Amino acid sequence: MAESTLVESSELKIYHGNCHCGAIKFTVKTPEIPTVAECNCSICFKKGYKHLFPGPEAFTFIRGEELLKDYEFAGKTMLHRFCPTCGTPVMGKRRSAPPGSDISINARTFNDLDIWSLPTKTFDGKSLEPKYKPAPFNGPEPTAEIEDSKIYTGGCHCGNVTMALKTKDPISGGHEDIGECNCSICMRNGTILTYPQILQVSISTQDPSQVKAYIFGRSFQEHTFCGICGVSLYLKRILGSNMGAKNRLEWEKGLPVNLRCFDGLEWDEVKVKKGEWKSLGGEYVVPA
Numbered sequence: 679m680a681e682s683t684l685v686e687s688s689e690l691k692i693y694h695g696n697c698h699c700g701a702i703k704f705t706v707k708t709p710e711i712p713t714v715a716e717c718n719c720s721i722c723f724k725k726g727y728k729h730l731f732p733g734p735e736a737f738t739f740i741r742g743e744e745l746l747k748d749y750e751f752a753g754k755t756m757l758h759r760f761c762p763t764c765g766t767p768v769m770g771k772r773r774s775a776p777p778g779s780d781i782s783i784n785a786r787t788f789n790d791l792d793i794w795s796l797p798t799k800t801f802d803g804k805s806l807e808p809k810y811k812p813a814p815f816n817g818p819e820p821t822a823e824i825e826d827s828k829i830y831t832g833g834c835h836c837g838n839v840t841m842a843l844k845t846k847d848p849i850s851g852g853h854e855d856i857g858e859c860n861c862s863i864c865m866r867n868g869t870i871l872t873y874p875q876i877l878q879v880s881i882s883t884q885d886p887s888q889v890k891a892y893i894f895g896r897s898f899q900e901h902t903f904c905g906i907c908g909v910s911l912y913l914k915r916i917l918g919s920n921m922g923a924k925n926r927l928e929w930e931k932g933l934p935v936n937l938r939c940f941d942g943l944e945w946d947e948v949k950v951k952k953g954e955w956k957s958l959g960g961e962y963v964v965p966a
Contacts (some may be wrong), residue, residue, distance in 0.1 A: 695787040697766035698863050699892070700965025702742030706732045706783055714785045714796050719803030720810035721751070721758055721835050724909045724938050725767040726868015728785040728793055734777045749907045751835070752808050760908030764892045765901065766866045767908055786866050789964060793865060794952065812941050813837025817882030820844040822875060832940035834904035838888050839911055842880040843872075843935060850947035856937065857951045862962035863894070863901055867910040869936045870950055876933045879912070895960070910936050 691710050696703040708730075715729040716722070722729075746769075747762040757771045770782040786793055804810075815831035820842055828847035833840035846853040854872045859865070883889055891900035891914065900914040913934040937943060956962075 693788045693791065694964075695768075695783065695789065696964055697742070697761035697764050697768055697787065698866050698894070699761065699764040699766075701745055701763050702761050702766075702768055703740040703964075704783075705738050705740065706730070706788075707736050707738070708732045711785065711791070711796065713799050714793070715801060716798045717801045717803040719806065720812075721749075721907070722803060724835050725758070725760075725784075726786070726870070726938060727767060727770075727782075728796075728798070728868075729770070729782045730785045731779050731782055737781055737783060747905070747908065749836070751907075752810070758908065762890070762905060762908075764863075764866075764894075765890065765903035765908055765910055767868070784866075786868060794860065813840055815840040815842050815880075815882060817842065817880050820878050820880045822877035824878070830940040830942060834907050834909040834911060834939065836904060836907040836909075838884050838904050838906050840882045841911070841935065841939060843874060843940060844878045845872075845874065848944055848947075849937075850944040850949075852949065855951070856948060857953045859953045860956045861958060862956070863892075865956075867901070867903075867936075868938070869910050870938055871913070871934045872937050873932055873934045875931050879933050879935060881912075909939065911939060912936060 689709065690707050693706045693708065695706065711730060717727065717729065745762065746759040749758045750756065755773055759769050759771065760767045766787060767784050768787055769784060772780045785791060813833055815833065817840065819829065822844050824844055824846055826847050827844050830843045830849065831840065854874060856870065856872045858870050888905040889902060890905040891902050893900055898916055900916065901910065902912050902914055903910045915930050915932060917930055
């Protein structure tokens with residue numbers, strides 16, 4: 679994987695990072711970050727990684743290293759490490775790389791770093807062998823009645839959870855709202871959400887005990903992710919939540935899903951809106 683470039687400078691800056699729930703905290707001491715790296719391989723794309731290779735002795739855990747959940751696949755050349763409580767993708771560790779290029783930190787976990795404004799270097803990991811084969815969806819078709827519909831299928835990376843999404847054909851036609859949010863949880867998870875009704879989505883799970891839900895703040899929805907591979911899946915609305923009566927009925931009918939999970943999407947034609955919702959519901963405070 680290509681490495682992000684750091685400014686040649688003697689002045690070092692300390693970046694503070696953490697998973698969303700705060701169980702895992704760390705610092706990175708490095709020159710100011712000018713770019714991050716983005717890979718289009720199956721796992722990096724599903725998690726929306728923004729890679730930073732900080733170099734030897736630049737990364738220090740404050741707490742929680744022992745809590746990280748590891749996921750690896752295929753050739754098992756890299757550990758993908760995430761928080762098992764909130765699902766935040768934290769880092770990767772390459773098994774055979776030399777010191778300094780073996781650890782990748784997900785820059786999305788840094789506080790006070792504007793990810794959207796950083797230039798991105800891309801790497802075509804998708805073309806590397808062995809090619810990723812997504813798990814097939816074997817569940818029932820979504821029951822929503824939609825004229826000229828198309829069904830997209832996909833799921834988490836390990837295949838424990840697979841999903842089907844029915845939309846008007848195709849989703850790039852603008853029939854569904856598609857957005858990327860800069861709130862504390864969506865930014866960390868790298869989700870690109872669309873907001874279908876529940877009847878437009880069908881979900882099949884091999885091991886329901888490994889479907890994890892993370893709730894915080896106003897507690898009006900569950901951020902659901904796979905406990906095996908750590909991929910963010912969908913937002914389950916909590917019925918009767920304390921969010922006020924206005925539009926509650928429509929709210930409870932919805933099931934926002936992470937479009938990064940779906941295969942065969944026309945990404946070159948999809949328009950993703952960026953939403954400035956960072957302070958919605960109150961400013962995020964890093965748990966002590």
